[in-house]
Amino acid sequence: MKYSSKVLQCNLSPMRKFYPYAVAASAAGKKIYHLNIGQPDVKTPQQFFDAVRNFSAPVLEYAPSPGLPVLMDAIRGYYGRIGVELAEKNLLITTGGSEALQIAACCILDDGDEVLIPEPFYPNYNTFVRTAGAAIRPIPTFAEEGYFYADREKVESCITPNTRAIVVTNPGNPTGVVLTKPQMRMLLEVAVEHDLFLIADEVYREFVYTDEPLASFMQLGFGEENLILIDSVSKRFSSCGARIGCLISKNGELMQQALKYCQARLSVATLDQIASAALYQVEPEYFTAVREEYRRRRDVVVQELQKIPGVLCTKPDGAFYLMARLPVEDAEDFQRWLLEEFEDQGETVMFAAGGAFYAGGRGKDEIRIAYVLNERDSARAIELLGLGLKKYNETR
Amino acid sequence: MKYSSKVLQCNLSPMRKFYPYAVAASAAGKKIYHLNIGQPDVKTPQQFFDAVRNFSAPVLEYAPSPGLPVLMDAIRGYYGRIGVELAEKNLLITTGGSEALQIAACCILDDGDEVLIPEPFYPNYNTFVRTAGAAIRPIPTFAEEGYFYADREKVESCITPNTRAIVVTNPGNPTGVVLTKPQMRMLLEVAVEHDLFLIADEVYREFVYTDEPLASFMQLGFGEENLILIDSVSKRFSSCGARIGCLISKNGELMQQALKYCQARLSVATLDQIASAALYQVEPEYFTAVREEYRRRRDVVVQELQKIPGVLCTKPDGAFYLMARLPVEDAEDFQRWLLEEFEDQGETVMFAAGGAFYAGGRGKDEIRIAYVLNERDSARAIELLGLGLKKYNETR
Numbered sequence: 038m039k040y041s042s043k044v045l046q047c048n049l050s051p052m053r054k055f056y057p058y059a060v061a062a063s064a065a066g067k068k069i070y071h072l073n074i075g076q077p078d079v080k081t082p083q084q085f086f087d088a089v090r091n092f093s094a095p096v097l098e099y100a101p102s103p104g105l106p107v108l109m110d111a112i113r114g115y116y117g118r119i120g121v122e123l124a125e126k127n128l129l130i131t132t133g134g135s136e137a138l139q140i141a142a143c144c145i146l147d148d149g150d151e152v153l154i155p156e157p158f159y160p161n162y163n164t165f166v167r168t169a170g171a172a173i174r175p176i177p178t179f180a181e182e183g184y185f186y187a188d189r190e191k192v193e194s195c196i197t198p199n200t201r202a203i204v205v206t207n208p209g210n211p212t213g214v215v216l217t218k219p220q221m222r223m224l225l226e227v228a229v230e231h232d233l234f235l236i237a238d239e240v241y242r243e244f245v246y247t248d249e250p251l252a253s254f255m256q257l258g259f260g261e262e263n264l265i266l267i268d269s270v271s272k273r274f275s276s277c278g279a280r281i282g283c284l285i286s287k288n289g290e291l292m293q294q295a296l297k298y299c300q301a302r303l304s305v306a307t308l309d310q311i312a313s314a315a316l317y318q319v320e321p322e323y324f325t326a327v328r329e330e331y332r333r334r335r336d337v338v339v340q341e342l343q344k345i346p347g348v349l350c351t352k353p354d355g356a357f358y359l360m361a362r363l364p365v366e367d368a369e370d371f372q373r374w375l376l377e378e379f380e381d382q383g384e385t386v387m388f389a390a391g392g393a394f395y396a397g398g399r400g401k402d403e404i405r406i407a408y409v410l411n412e413r414d415s416a417r418a419i420e421l422l423g424l425g426l427k428k429y430n431e432t433r
Numbered sequence: 434m435k436y437s438s439k440v441l442q443c444n445l446s447p448m449r450k451f452y453p454y455a456v457a458a459s460a461a462g463k464k465i466y467h468l469n470i471g472q473p474d475v476k477t478p479q480q481f482f483d484a485v486r487n488f489s490a491p492v493l494e495y496a497p498s499p500g501l502p503v504l505m506d507a508i509r510g511y512y513g514r515i516g517v518e519l520a521e522k523n524l525l526i527t528t529g530g531s532e533a534l535q536i537a538a539c540c541i542l543d544d545g546d547e548v549l550i551p552e553p554f555y556p557n558y559n560t561f562v563r564t565a566g567a568a569i570r571p572i573p574t575f576a577e578e579g580y581f582y583a584d585r586e587k588v589e590s591c592i593t594p595n596t597r598a599i600v601v602t603n604p605g606n607p608t609g610v611v612l613t614k615p616q617m618r619m620l621l622e623v624a625v626e627h628d629l630f631l632i633a634d635e636v637y638r639e640f641v642y643t644d645e646p647l648a649s650f651m652q653l654g655f656g657e658e659n660l661i662l663i664d665s666v667s668k669r670f671s672s673c674g675a676r677i678g679c680l681i682s683k684n685g686e687l688m689q690q691a692l693k694y695c696q697a698r699l700s701v702a703t704l705d706q707i708a709s710a711a712l713y714q715v716e717p718e719y720f721t722a723v724r725e726e727y728r729r730r731r732d733v734v735v736q737e738l739q740k741i742p743g744v745l746c747t748k749p750d751g752a753f754y755l756m757a758r759l760p761v762e763d764a765e766d767f768q769r770w771l772l773e774e775f776e777d778q779g780e781t782v783m784f785a786a787g788g789a790f791y792a793g794g795r796g797k798d799e800i801r802i803a804y805v806l807n808e809r810d811s812a813r814a815i816e817l818l819g820l821g822l823k824k825y826n827e828t829r
Binding site: 095 | 434435436441446485528535540541560566628672692697700704
């Protein structure tokens with residue numbers, strides 16, 4: 038049988054190849070500290086579950102294709118509080134931020150088009166761009182420069198006649214890099230000047246550790262035709278399993294195209310929309326506490342990493358990830374070894390090998406750490422990484 | 434800004450143009466009988482809501498990308514009971530049957546490819562096929578022949594070197610046509626002989642009024658490389674708002690491609706999966722009662738339609754739709770007139786104009802009726818249609 042040439046260029050998750058090793062290690066009684074996945078351990082606010090339990094309609098009906106008004110109103114209220122006025126037509130509820138990304142790609146990309154994305158980047162961007170017929174052109178960044186990309190010359194030098202959009206994750210996954218307001222302004226200016234879309238994936242907006250107020254590209258007040266925002270309740274409210282996100286833009290033509298897609302897939306899960314609306318009633322103290330918790334985890338992880346000889350990492354300002362360069366040639370081989378051959382008091386550690394976050398070739402000696410474990414476990418996990426590195430390099 | 438040439442070829446829902454007229458009619462105090470939408474009024478089984486209320490994990494986490502084992506097991510059990518043995522790898526849980534269709538299109542279609550679909554067809558197929566770069570080539574059917582399409586010569590005459598797949602909705606939306614086992618066998622044989630995928634959208638499987646046992650293309654026992662099944666809990670358990678469907682195939686290569694997409698969009702809503710698993714514990718009596726109810730509604734609708742001079746319709750065997758030809762030139766104009774200018778004792782009626790179910794040009798004098806109202810309301814709705822037709826044609 039013949040398959041789509043587009044999907045053939047996509048990849049299965051690069052993380053899954055370690056799954057059998059992890060299963061075998063667990064089966065052998067090893068405890069694994071998971072720094073490899075972005076699933077927060079923070080409790081989902083009770084408001085979500087209360088709303089679910091209070092649902093009492095006899096029939097679980099389709100929601101309207103653009104989204105349930107109760108959730109759209111809640112999201113518009115949230116944006117209003119950070120100074121962004123959204124009309125109902127500026128917003129489409131999606132099945133997670135993932136579907137918002139997929140719809141955006143499907144609305145603006147044609148075969149042969151290119152999308153600029155600072156590298157390293159979230160690997161799933163590749164599938165959304167590829168299945169729309171386009172390709173990612175990476176904006177290269179470097180560990181030594183703290184993965185800095187917001188340089189006008191650097192960005193503009195990557196633009197070609199095929200470029201349709203710039204995608205930025207801010208705060209960044211996997212790097213934790215957070216843009217300043219002037220950097221955001223510069224990037225949107227570049228998009229406007231070159232007639233490109235700027236797709237701002239801001240799902241980690243609340244996770245900034247610099248005491249700056251919540252920042253969104255939407256606050257800049259210009260470039261409305263160019264800007265597409267991706268948002269989600271997954272990380273904000275530790276509700277990844279709700280699969281509720283949204284696509285936001287003040288570009289009316291884009292939103293009409295996106296609505297075609299939303300109508301074709303009918304609607305987003307009704308109960309999850311109702312429950313997610315309730316999440317927006319969570320008090321500000323919730324975020325303060327969560328942010329403090331992650332700030333402490335980040336500090337522990339960075340502090341412990343910096344004790345390990347040969348490890349290069351910069352303290353990230355946001356999200357709950359960081360990239361680190363290890364004194365190894367091949368982080369994938371090291372990961373396999375950690376699962377198969379290493380242990381310290383019956384324990385070992387998992388991270389995400391860095392190559393997966395690069396478009397091709399680079400990043401083989403890097404890893405992404407998701408600092409989603411509590412402080413004690415984080416410290417122990419990084420200790421295991423250090424012990425493993427020492428032993429791995431001694432035996433090479 | 435430049436938009437995808439693919440999405441520009443898609444359409445907004447053709448039904449939405451009547452929405453403002455309906456709102457105005459309601460505002461003017463008219464009661465509207467809705468035969469235009471496929472939202473059943475059947476109560477969602479209590480098992481769904483009980484499972485939702487019993488969820489007690491503190492964090493609403495991502496489900497695994499292929500689906501939650503509890504739901505996959507429930508679906509495999511259901512198929513086992515109709516004689517279809519499915520391995521876990523034959524099944525991917527999706528966000529409604531809609532996402533299963535979208536993933537199937539994305540995995541097998543390239544630019545310039547064609548998909549054969551008996552016409553009239555479910556309009557959203559167009560968006561899934563178009564955004565994958567391909568186009569629908571309709572297999573024409575006719576009201577006078579009861580929208581019959583399962584003729585080998587008819588189907589084979591539509592196959593070109595660009596054909597990649599045949600899509601059939603069985604039982605059919607919008608026609609209610611139900612295939613016999615020999616017809617199903619013939620269609621799958623054609624797919625195998627011509628190296629095509631057969632995408633069988635079987636979401637209305639339970640809704641057959643001929644006392645035949647539940648039928649699936651999967652029961653045929655051949656063509657495993659060619660067959661892709663689309664399924665969903667939406668209609669089966671009147672749980673449209675759960676957005677839980679699945680993609681089923683024994684073609685390992687296809688499922689690997691589909692898994693790439695499933696991993697990129699991370700997962701399907703966790704709670705809805707858990708609750709949908711519980712739906713599969715519903716007793717067989719539930720389906721018997723629902724089927725009887727729809728059979729009675731169908732009988733009333735067909736009986737009343739046949740009393741109206743100039744209306745042509747065939748009694749459908751399945752789903753809860755039928756197509757009817759009206760003695761008007763333009764069903765859209767008639768619908769607008771029914772909402773704006775007609776009433777009988779303060780009441781009027783809505784249907785779906787037929788043109789939307791055709792690839793281009795045909796069906797303008799046809800309508801699709803969703804017989805989702807109880808018997809009394811169904812009879813009154815068709816009475817209103819007849820009164821409207823008489824008056825509309827008198828004033829022309």
